[in-house]
Amino acid sequence: MKMKVCVIGAGIAGLCSAKTAIQNGMEVVVYEQANEVGGTWVYTDDIGVNEFGIDVHSSMYKGLHTNLPKEIMGYPDFPIPDQEKSYIPASDILKFLNLYADHFNVKEHIKFLHHVIRVRPKANQWEVIVKDLKNDKVNTEFFDFVMVCNGHYHTPVIPNYENKDKYKGKQIHSHDYRFPDPFKGETVLVIGAGPSGMDLANEISLLAKKVVVSHHLPEQPKSKFRNNVIQKPDVLRMTENGVDFIDGTHDDFSIIFYCTGYKYCFxxxxxxxxxxxEDNFVQPLYKHCININNPTMAFIGLPFYVCASQMMDLQARFVCKFFSGQKELPSKKEMLEDTEKEMNERWSRGYKKRQAHMMGAEQINYYNTLSEKAEIENLKPVITKIHNESSQRFIDDLTNFRKEVFRIIDDETFIKIK
Structure with missing residues (x-):
């Protein structure tokens, strides 16, 4: 009998997980609560809850262009079709994901408009309770394996500042941002200078009267913002009309815009x-993906500051090598010891819990580990090199970095055309 695999979500992680499990001879069912593939790349005007009373998943906004070049956003065995530009519209990524799902016949395994209510272990299997949203029915299915692919850009983190409830202006999280029009003529405090904070501060500054970006980066980004954008340190407390900053200064704002990230939420x-x-540290996981306590469950896509689709495909191949029985996992004791050793090394370098799954410039080490342990093909070194280069350019020149064009020469080498 074929092993049954439940894949939760049909975004970037879910599609490559399903495709890999199918290729490993497993029976696959993908549950997707939307009516199409793409996950966070699916745009909707809706915010809050949708027509079925479920929280809107996507954080996509109108006009978004990728902040990574398309050359590293495809899958290892299925690149994004070539075109003139490297930084492409979000709609092109969605087209690509549909192309991928069609090419590998994944869609026939997807149950759209199915919302997963509960997953729990039962008699050496996984009981999965799912609501069929269209027909308003609840069904229970059993699986041998579960691959959790629900993404991590859907449940906002909003800081709890002193006097937050006394502030009289508008408070918005980037999850609910769709277009810049509501910021026209406003004085805006953007809290956070991660990728979304930088990008959105730049976008809304076209219409806003004034934009202040509050962050605690050790060094100010080199990127030049428009003249109506200034940078400030962290917020100390909120007031009726604005905030006090930790440097002792005060400013008034009509909108506070949180670009403060998301919670891992299951x-x-x-x-x-x-x-x-615990504070975005999902534990205990072997190699950031396999549930050590119940190793027939895996999480695909937790690490961040990575080549996302490439890494997710590598993780899926890693996991399926063990799920399919081609390789045997280490013992629970060995996996716990391995994980503890890695995390202690991270803590010793000053990592916080919320950075437990952060890879960044050292991502290549993670890819090497996965490929070596499972004896599978690694990612091409050029992919990581382009990621590191483009990430730095984003920080250094927010206005112009998307004009650059990357071309891959071979597995190690790329060129950049300005």
Whole structure:
């Protein structure tokens, strides 16, 4: 009998997980609560909850162009079709994901408009309770394996500042941002200078009267903003009309715009699944993906500051090598020891819990580990090199970095055309 695999989500992670499991001879069912593939790349005007009373998943906004070049946003075995530009519209990524799903016949395994309510271990299997949204029915299915691919850009993190409830202006999280029009003529405080904070501060400054970016980066980004954008340190407290900053200054704002990231959130997992999340540290996981307490469950796509689709494909191949029985996992004791050793090394370098799955410039080490342990093909070194280069350019020249064009020469080499 074929092993049954439940894949939760049909975004970038879910599609390559399903495709890899199918190629490994498994019976695959993908549950997707939207009516199409793409996950966070699906745009909707809706915010809050949708027509079925479920929280809107996507954080996509109108006019978004990728902040990474397309040359590293495809899958290892299925690149994004060539075109003149490297930085492309979000709609092109969605077209690509549909192309991928069609090419590998993944869509026939997807149950659209199916919302996963609960996953729990039961009699050496996984009981998965799912709501068929279209027909308003609840079904229960059993699987041998579960691959959690629900993404991590859907549940906002909003800081709890002193006097937050006394502030009289508008408060918005980037999850609910769709277009810049509501910021026209406003004085805006953008909290956070990660990729979304930088990008959105630049975008809304076209219409806003004034934009202040509050952050705690050790060095100010070299990127030049428009003249109506200034940078300030962290917020100390909020007031009725604005905020006090930690440097002792005060400013008034009509809108506070939180670009403060997202929580890893798995509301469908029961307590006895054996995984807990503490300040975005999902634990205990072997190699950031396999549930050590119940190793027939895996999480695809947790690491960040990575070549996302490339890494997710590598993780899926890593996981399926063990799920399919081609390789045997280390013992629970060995996996716990391996994970503890890695995390202690991270803590010793000053990593916080919320950075437990952050890779960044050292991502190549993670890819090497996955490929070596599972004896699978690694990612091409050129992919990581382009990622590191483009990420730095984003920080250094927010206005112009998307004009650059990358071309891959071979597995190690790329060129850049300005």
């Amino acid at each position: 509301p469908f997992l029961s307590m006895d699944c054996g995984v807990r999340v």
